[in-house]
Amino acid sequence: MSDGLQVDDVVHTFGDRVALDGVTCQVPSGRLTGLLGPNGAGKTTLMRILLGVLTADGGEVWLDGRRLEDVHDRHAWGYMPQERGLYPAMTAGAQLVHFGRLHGLSRQQATLRARDLLGELELADRWDERTDRLSGGMQQRLQLATALVHGPHVVVLDEPFAGLDPVAVEQLSSMLRRRVEDGCLVVFSSHQLDLVQDLCEDIVMVDHGRTVLSGSVSGLRAASGQRRLRLSLASSERGWLESFPGVQVVSDLADDLRLTVPPEVDALQLLDAARSCGPVLDFGLELPTLSELFLAAASGERRHEAVR
Numbered sequence: 170m171s172d173g174l175q176v177d178d179v180v181h182t183f184g185d186r187v188a189l190d191g192v193t194c195q196v197p198s199g200r201l202t203g204l205l206g207p208n209g210a211g212k213t214t215l216m217r218i219l220l221g222v223l224t225a226d227g228g229e230v231w232l233d234g235r236r237l238e239d240v241h242d243r244h245a246w247g248y249m250p251q252e253r254g255l256y257p258a259m260t261a262g263a264q265l266v267h268f269g270r271l272h273g274l275s276r277q278q279a280t281l282r283a284r285d286l287l288g289e290l291e292l293a294d295r296w297d298e299r300t301d302r303l304s305g306g307m308q309q310r311l312q313l314a315t316a317l318v319h320g321p322h323v324v325v326l327d328e329p330f331a332g333l334d335p336v337a338v339e340q341l342s343s344m345l346r347r348r349v350e351d352g353c354l355v356v357f358s359s360h361q362l363d364l365v366q367d368l369c370e371d372i373v374m375v376d377h378g379r380t381v382l383s384g385s386v387s388g389l390r391a392a393s394g395q396r397r398l399r400l401s402l403a404s405s406e407r408g409w410l411e412s413f414p415g416v417q418v419v420s421d422l423a424d425d426l427r428l429t430v431p432p433e434v435d436a437l438q439l440l441d442a443a444r445s446c447g448p449v450l451d452f453g454l455e456l457p458t459l460s461e462l463f464l465a466a467a468s469g470e471r472r473h474e475a476v477r
């Protein structure tokens with residue numbers, strides 16, 4: 170089994186409500202993984218089970234080939250829960266030192282790490298500020314720092330980007346990338362699909378407590394069978410399209426033609442056919458965005474696909 174987390178057929182119910190209905194997925198180390206899914210899909214429940222905060226009714230979670238038993242197996246992990254939990258009257262610095270100490274760091278180590286992290290998050294000048302006097306986004310960054318202060322190798326973050334301004338999004342993205350490049354396993358949930366598309370190597374998408382898509386972002390986009398060819402044509406002649414019955418016209422405005430390209434059709438043959446009828450001024454093959462894959466998967470059009 171490869172390095173990383175393996176989730177096998179995890180089931181969890183709250184009373185009559187099935188929150189997780191057999192989730193299976195992999196979260197590799199050294200790659201950034203985004204956990205996606207509509208509201209109520211089961212992301213937070215899954216993360217709490219990964220952490221051992223909740224016990225699954227069925228299924229197993231493995232790390233680096235070793236089955237995880239209880240919360241003690243995860244004591245060194247970093248976790249940012251969706252419901253934030255900071256002490257409002259404590260200063261930012263004291264708060265971080267406190268969380269570092271809870272994870273077994275000495276006061277000196279915790280203070281050093283806390284100073285580094287507040288610097289990295291551009292909150293160094295807020296060391297002595299009471300937490301409840303920080304802005305919402307600053308509290309969010311401080312919360313993130315509490316998850317990272319002990320230098321964890323496994324980091325699970327529930328909606329860390331929610332409510333952050335674009336500069337803070339950029340900072341947090343770089344922070345997570347640095348952790349991943351150092352070999353950490355980082356998984357975070359988000360509804361910001363453009364961000365996940367740009368930032369993550371891998372995704373896991375859940376809906377109604379089941380995995381509907383998982384694997385590499387590039388592989389899933391390429392394998393989706395929803396490619397489009399964009400052509401800018403000098404001629405309005407479209408007779409050549411008749412040789413490609415599976416191809417559909419998405420739009421045909423002025424000289425700009427957009428076509429769907431089913432998996433069995435070679436896009437270059439389409440291009441050649443268009444060129445045989447007149448000059449092609451511009452062209453491009455477009456893969457579906459993560460948003461489009463998400464909408465297709467969430468509307469139940471797709472079964473679980475795992476692509477690497």
Ligand SMILES: Nc1ncnc2c1ncn2[C@@H]1O[C@H](COP(=O)(O)OP(=O)(O)OP(=O)(O)O)[C@@H](O)[C@H]1O
Nearest residue numbers: 183186187188206207208209210211212213214215
């Ligand atoms: N403590 C609980 N008691 C009862 N039902 C719960 C509890 N926590 C979650 N659920 C239910 O489990 C399902 C999954 O919820 P969960 O919080 O995991 O979704 P989510 O994907 O994190 O959604 P969101 O994007 O809104 O954060 C929902 O139907 C929710 O109502």
Ligand SMILES: [Mg+2]
Nearest residue numbers: 212213214251
């Ligand atoms: Mg949630």
